[in-house]
Amino acid sequence: MDKYCLECGEKLIGRVDKKFCSDYCRNSYHNKLNKDTKNLMRNINNILRKNYRILEKLNPEEKTKTSKTKLLAEGFNFQYFTSTYTTQAGKTYYFIYNQGYLPLENEEFYALVKRN
Template sequence: MEKTCLECNEKLIGRADKKFCNDYCRNAFNNNLNKDSKNLIRNINNRLRKNYRILEALNPENKTKTTKTRLLDRGFDFEHFTSTYTTKKGTTYYFLYDLGYLPLENDYYMLVRREQ
């Protein structure tokens, strides 16, 4: 049985379990396989990444306070976050992976980093 490259369909020579003729074909195949197939997914991931970078830049000390205006000026989108955490007192933190924020009074926000 003659095997062919999964990317370019060239005849494979060598090991019996070989799937690709070279590194270029292997990379091209995996890049196509792993790319975000939907614009919606790609756009949300980009928004989460941007929000994370903003929180990271504004919170170098792992706990700080900032304003809503400062977040919005940098392009922060409050609709996209990865999880929430509600304390026993009922306070809700919004997280982007390990970085989070807590809405305070007068459009202030407490920025925090979740401990590992």
């Protein structure tokens, strides 16, 4: 019984459990298989990376305060973050990896923090 490459259809020679004729075909097959989710994940990761760079730029020390206007002017997107932390007092910090922010005073100002 002949087996054929799942990507290009070329006849396979070698191991019985072989599915692809080359590394190129194997990579190409899996890239096509995961293309839709990769675009979504790539776009979200780009937004997270941009948010992280903005927080890192505006918070060179461990803690600082900034305005919402300044964050928006840099292109910060408040819809994307990696985790939250709620204090015992009920305040919620939003984190992008180890860089975080806390809304203050009717969300016009933000406390920027760095978690070690």
